[in-house]
Amino acid sequence: MTFQQPLVVQMCQPNYRYGNNAYFPYSVGLLQAFCEEDNNLKGKVVFKDAIFLRLPFNTVLSTLKEVNVVGFSNYIWNWNYNLTLAKKIKEQYPHIFICFGGPQVPLNNDHFLLDNKFIDAVVDNEGEVVFRDLLIELSSGNPNLAGISGIRFVESGIVRKTPIKNRIEDLTLLPSPYLSGTFDNTLKNNPDLQFQATQETHRGCPYSCTFCDWGSATMTKVRRFSYEKLNSEYEWFGVNKIELLYNADANYGLFPEDIDLTNAMINAKRKFGYPKKFRAAYAKNSNDRVFNISKALEDEDMCKGVTLSFQSMDTNTLDLIKRKNMKINNFKELITTYRQSGIPTYTELIIGLPGETYESFSKGVDTLISAGQHDSLSIYNAMLLENAEMNSPAYKNLHGIKSQRIPLLLLHGSLEDGDVTEFYDVVIETSTMPKEDWIKTNIFAWGVQAFHCLNLTQSISVALKGVYGIDFKVFYENLFSFLLEHDSYLGLLFRDLKKMTEKVIEGRGNLDFEDRTFGNLMWPVEEIVFLRAVSGEYSPIIEEFLLSKFPAVSKSDIQDLIQYQNLTIRSFKQSLKDKIFLESNWHDFIGDLLENRESNLCREKVILKIQNPIDYISVEDYAREVVWYGRKGSSLRAKNIIKVK
Numbered sequence: 211m212t213f214q215q216p217l218v219v220q221m222c223q224p225n226y227r228y229g230n231n232a233y234f235p236y237s238v239g240l241l242q243a244f245c246e247e248d249n250n251l252k253g254k255v256v257f258k259d260a261i262f263l264r265l266p267f268n269t270v271l272s273t274l275k276e277v278n279v280v281g282f283s284n285y286i287w288n289w290n291y292n293l294t295l296a297k298k299i300k301e302q303y304p305h306i307f308i309c310f311g312g313p314q315v316p317l318n319n320d321h322f323l324l325d326n327k328f329i330d331a332v333v334d335n336e337g338e339v340v341f342r343d344l345l346i347e348l349s350s351g352n353p354n355l356a357g358i359s360g361i362r363f364v365e366s367g368i369v370r371k372t373p374i375k376n377r378i379e380d381l382t383l384l385p386s387p388y389l390s391g392t393f394d395n396t397l398k399n400n401p402d403l404q405f406q407a408t409q410e411t412h413r414g415c416p417y418s419c420t421f422c423d424w425g426s427a428t429m430t431k432v433r434r435f436s437y438e439k440l441n442s443e444y445e446w447f448g449v450n451k452i453e454l455l456y457n458a459d460a461n462y463g464l465f466p467e468d469i470d471l472t473n474a475m476i477n478a479k480r481k482f483g484y485p486k487k488f489r490a491a492y493a494k495n496s497n498d499r500v501f502n503i504s505k506a507l508e509d510e511d512m513c514k515g516v517t518l519s520f521q522s523m524d525t526n527t528l529d530l531i532k533r534k535n536m537k538i539n540n541f542k543e544l545i546t547t548y549r550q551s552g553i554p555t556y557t558e559l560i561i562g563l564p565g566e567t568y569e570s571f572s573k574g575v576d577t578l579i580s581a582g583q584h585d586s587l588s589i590y591n592a593m594l595l596e597n598a599e600m601n602s603p604a605y606k607n608l609h610g611i612k613s614q615r616i617p618l619l620l621l622h623g624s625l626e627d628g629d630v631t632e633f634y635d636v637v638i639e640t641s642t643m644p645k646e647d648w649i650k651t652n653i654f655a656w657g658v659q660a661f662h663c664l665n666l667t668q669s670i671s672v673a674l675k676g677v678y679g680i681d682f683k684v685f686y687e688n689l690f691s692f693l694l695e696h697d698s699y700l701g702l703l704f705r706d707l708k709k710m711t712e713k714v715i716e717g718r719g720n721l722d723f724e725d726r727t728f729g730n731l732m733w734p735v736e737e738i739v740f741l742r743a744v745s746g747e748y749s750p751i752i753e754e755f756l757l758s759k760f761p762a763v764s765k766s767d768i769q770d771l772i773q774y775q776n777l778t779i780r781s782f783k784q785s786l787k788d789k790i791f792l793e794s795n796w797h798d799f800i801g802d803l804l805e806n807r808e809s810n811l812c813r814e815k816v817i818l819k820i821q822n823p824i825d826y827i828s829v830e831d832y833a834r835e836v837v838w839y840g841r842k843g844s845s846l847r848a849k850n851i852i853k854v855k
């Protein structure tokens with residue numbers, strides 16, 4: 211195995227486009243910047259511009275004639291694409307050395323290399339130093355792979371594994387791919403794209419959640435990048451007009467210094483107008499520091515929402531997944547503080563975790579809504595990630611975990627003709643949640659997100675809880691049961707939800723409505739439910755439901771609440787509401803309940819109207835601006851309702 215000099219290297223980290231947005235290939239950019247700075251590789255290695263989009267295979271192959279090495283960064287959103295491309299590369303260019311790395315590469319499955327012989331080596335764990343050592347060896351003229359720590363390869367039909375390379379303790383050794391010019395050509399050659407940037411301020415995670423390959427892969431001492439480098443990157447993001455900065459830390463806000471970093475980022479925005487928005491996975495147990503960070507970001511209109519995360523409200527489940535949550539009383543205080551400060555929050559839950567039942571899950575949702583999380587519950591299905599503890603045979607056997615491999619639902623990703631389908635393994639059954647309950651739990655979760663959090667029936671359910679004591683769980687269980695049997699477009703919609711989950715269990719479906727009415731994107735199920743519901747006349751159906759299921763509620767209250775609910779919805783044609791002067795005695799009362807303020811249940815009748823209504827150019831524009839962009843900002847409830855008198 212010998213290569214011509216200099217070694218020509220092609221890095222590959224393909225991702226989907228999100229409308230007109232694309233991500234820089236940050237992971238391979240780090241590897242390239244580190245290798246180009248190494249004196250041992252000066253004059254010996256030339257890097258081509260990294261592949262960062264899911265391009266047609268023939269387009270990629272046509273650019274590789276002079277290439278010696280291709281390095282792939284892998285995760286669930288590009289795994290099958292990368293495998294397919296790598297195989298085609300080896301078939302057309304047998305001399306090219308193909309290296310795989312990233313969190314999707316199986317750490318404990320040596321058959322992977324034997325089954326995919328077109329891969330010459332894989333890098334385990336952190337890649338910068340190992341990949342540099344690999345390039346030094348390949349450029350030596352007489353490479354010996356066995357002398358490189360941290361890789362696996364096949365030799366004489368046997369998988370060889372070298373000693374694991376220690377993690378990089380001093381992250382100041384890693385140059386920035388932004389500051390080093392690694393992405394300069396990417397920016398220059400793609401003027402039609404709006405780039406989003408990824409940034410790390412530290413590496414490592416002190417937690418070991420069993421469902422997460424982050425914890426299993428990085429459970430180690432947290433190591434920090436230098437303030438000077440990060441501050442310079444903020445300046446770069448500003449100069450290059452990066453709209454969204456995505457922080458890739460496991461726990462942003464974990465350190466006191468993160469306040470200084472936030473201020474530096476804000477200063478860059480004040481100076482250049484960019485980055486416009488910032489999104490992060492905040493420290494798991496939120497504290498005053500996280501609040502102060504998010505408040506500073508919100509004051510600059512940079513906050514994309516703060517995670518007040520639980521994953522489950524069941525104590526047994528939390529023990530089984532090795533996680534601890536904040537106490538619900540603390541959560542109620544926190545969410546009240548955030549709401550009063552106008553800072554959007556969202557709370558994540560996962561369906562199908564070990565120990566969870568339908569009852570524990572639905573009660574947990576009720577608890578969170580009752581504590582004040584009305585706008586932003588984000589509920590996902592448990593995935594069996596490649597290197598997570600939950601995916602180990604022993605763990606799955608212990609908890610009766612069964613899964614089904616289905617096409618990946620890449621939320622809001624743009625669909626390309628002829629693209630390779632990506633898959634993921636979704637949990638469909640555990641010893642405590644049989645398949646029938648998994649179906650029921652999904653319908654409940656989608657329904658609550660669409661009808662409560664996206665504000666189809668939020669005001670109604672809040673008022674009925676406050677006046678009549680009807681629990682949110684009871685309200686929504688009755689609603690979804692009613693709709694499943696109802697002869698209407700909403701009834702058909704909910705029966706379609708049930709069919710969707712049944713097909714997934716049978717292994718012949720996916721969690722995608724494949725409804726592109728609202729834009730050629732992969733929409734989350736609950737967003738399609740909302741968009742379909744709000745596109746039709748659903749109020750008469752809700753009135754019929756309330757009259758039939760809750761006879762103790764007065765008809766006048768039901769009709770008044772439905773009128774008020776309609777006023778609060780961010781509709782496609784808000785200007786139609788400008789002519790409505792609604793006389794209502796619910797406005798202040800419901801506002802008190804939503805804000806966790808004390809209320810004496812005294813309802814004062816006021817006249818309301820929509821101020822400065824916004825009409826949208828098309829349903830696609832409405833779906834993008836209100837539902838996609840607005841959801842994390844809690845904007846599904848109209849904030850421009852004013853009292854006329």
